[in-house]
């Protein structure tokens with residue numbers, strides 16, 4: 001019988017240099033904030049990961065490390081079993097993190113003055129990667145209608161048809177709106193990107209965090225042409241809570257694109273994995289699937305819990321239905337407050353550190369993003385704080 005994992009216990013993370021817990025008050029400028037912001041989990045990883053790390057640590061030598069054959073095999077098996085994606089070993093390239101890879105790709109695959117398209121509201125480092133490199137940002141805002149986000153394909157075509165747009169950064173599944181794009185939606189993106197010869201970076205860091213009834217489709221599996229025009233960013237870091245170990249896999253099926261990417265990685269001396277990160281990732285991909293199933297079910301119940309609580313006690317707020325990721329996107333616009341008042345309220349009255357919607361682009365104003373990957377008790381506490389603060393308004 002499968003082991004039952006415990007996601008309910010609250011494990012004290014204070015004093016571990018956790019950005020989420022130890023830095024929240026300083027970063028947000030509040031006091032005793034309940035941290036439900038940055039995207040890592042408050043859950044312990046599967047025991048097999050910790051055991052593999054202990055074994056590696058007991059060796060006592062941590063010299064320069066390669067992506068081993070067994071590591072690459074574990075990535076291949078994961079992609080094949082979970083995503084029906086046969087990946088070649090040569091196609092798996094290293095980056096310490098996906099944000100690093102985004103910056104390397106924008107820098108190495110576009111020229112200064114080129115335009116790069118993103119779909120806000122979206123993970124803020126997307127726009128930063130573009131602006132950091134002095135490229136121009138082009139936005140194709142998502143449409144929010146009847147409680148659901150979709151892509152605006154006619155606007156997308158219009159923007160991609162500009163010859164200056166040479167790169168698009170796709171978030172699939174989408175942070176923060178929680179959509180798992182359908183095969184049809186992705187096929188339309190691929191068709192338009194190919195038509196106008198635009199390279200697609202598909203950031204699929206959340207691809208393992210998808211709820212029943214939805215299916216993640218890796219962009220490169222859409223067609224041979226899509227594979228030849230895309231760079232797919234994957235990682236075990238969100239899936240298994242390994243962000244501090246700094247390991248991700250940038251999968252590039254096309255040899256010419258791969259050569260170019262590797263040149264960038266080597267230019268900044270980022271070609272080799274952290275020895276502990278590689279061990280943890282291999283153990284995660286090899287033994288973590290049962291843990292992940294249970295974790296996803298717990299997160300799904302957390303999402304239901306928050307959604308139901310809001311409906312019952314705080315009807316001015318409502319959470320957009322979550323198809324994937326552990327990040328809830330809450331619509332606060334019924335409160336009728338501007339972004340400054342909303343931010344002040346959450347920080348100083350409710351004392352909860354959340355990501356404010358406007359940081360994901362102007363399209364996110366009036367929303368907040370909540371991290372659901374924590375023991376339910378913490379969410380209950382946060383919702384109580386929220387309700388009490390609202391009653392005192």
Ligand SMILES: Cc1ncc(COP(=O)(O)O)c(C=O)c1O
Pocket residue numbers: 039096097098099100123171175203205206235237243248
């Ligand atoms: C869409 C997306 N991409 C990338 C990252 C971060 O990736 P990394 O820590 O590998 O740089 C996150 C983290 O929340 C994310 O949501």
